[in-house]
Amino acid sequence: GAVVSQHPSWVICKSGTSVKIECRSLDFQATTMFWYRQFPKQSLMLMATSNEGSKATYEQGVEKDKFLINHASLTLSTLTVTSAHPEDSSFYICSALTTGIAEAFFGQGTRLTVV
Amino acid sequence: LAKTTQPISMDSYEGQEVNITCSHNNIATNDYITWYQQFPSQGPRFIIQGYKTKVTNEVASLFIPADRKSSTLSLPRVSLSDTAVYYCLVAPLGGSTLGRLYFGRGTQLTVWP
Numbered sequence: 001g002a003v004v005s006q007h008p009s010w011v012i013c014k015s016g017t018s019v020k021i022e023c024r025s026l027d028f029q030a031t032t033m034f035w036y037r038q039f040p041k042q043s044l045m046l047m048a049t050s051n052e053g054s055k056a057t058y059e060q061g062v063e064k065d066k067f068l069i070n071h072a073s074l075t076l077s078t079l080t081v082t083s084a085h086p087e088d089s090s091f092y093i094c095s096a097l098t099t100g101i102a103e104a105f106f107g108q109g110t111r112l113t114v115v
Numbered sequence: 116l117a118k119t120t121q122p123i124s125m126d127s128y129e130g131q132e133v134n135i136t137c138s139h140n141n142i143a144t145n146d147y148i149t150w151y152q153q154f155p156s157q158g159p160r161f162i163i164q165g166y167k168t169k170v171t172n173e174v175a176s177l178f179i180p181a182d183r184k185s186s187t188l189s190l191p192r193v194s195l196s197d198t199a200v201y202y203c204l205v206a207p208l209g210g211s212t213l214g215r216l217y218f219g220r221g222t223q224l225t226v227w228p
Contacts, residue, residue: 093159102209106159
């Protein structure tokens with residue numbers, strides 16, 4: 001299957017700082033990428049949809065100024081958590097779609113801890 | 116989007132067959148049923164997908180009755196490594212919402228030795 005890689009796998013940052021998470025499709029071109037957040041013992045929650053070269057579409061209740069998404073190429077999307085606070089500590093997961101395949105491929109996730 | 120309902124948890128023993136049923140009463144005509152598996156601190160992994168009747172792959176089988184209001188994921192002869200959360204999702208395979216997945220609570224399957 002297609003491989004989606006996230007970097008870093010885990011990150012600890014201080015409250016008030018920003019942190020960037022990368023999502024890369026390693027062996028295919030991702031027309032669309034998605035970002036999810038998952039709190040402990042809870043399900044995945046879709047945050048936003050990003051298409052290469054255009055602005056991301058955010059789900060209701062997700063602050064677009066806090067969670068900046070950039071999809072600059074067909075293999076890379078980044079999520080920047082700005083001015084992070086402890087309540088932003090979560091597991092962030094991306095997925096990617098490619099043309100002709102109706103299956104989203106997920107990355108391994110990034111554990112963010114804000115202290 | 117069709118809402119799905121699954122048992123919160125299930126327990127089984129190694130070597131047994133496990134059946135996890137998902138209810139999706141409001142499934143639309145163009146919706147497909149997809150099951151994902153998620154281990155702790157990992158992204159979900161695609162297991163199987165179907166529209167109607169029965170689908171089988173090397174990992175599992177998916178049974179969908181004629182009215183499509185429910186589906187059953189069948190895992191043959193589970194092992195300890197099958198302990199995970201299993202999610203049932205219902206979504207169209209095309210259109211502007213393709214890939215936008217709305218996960219329910221999932222079913223925590225625990226396999227005991």
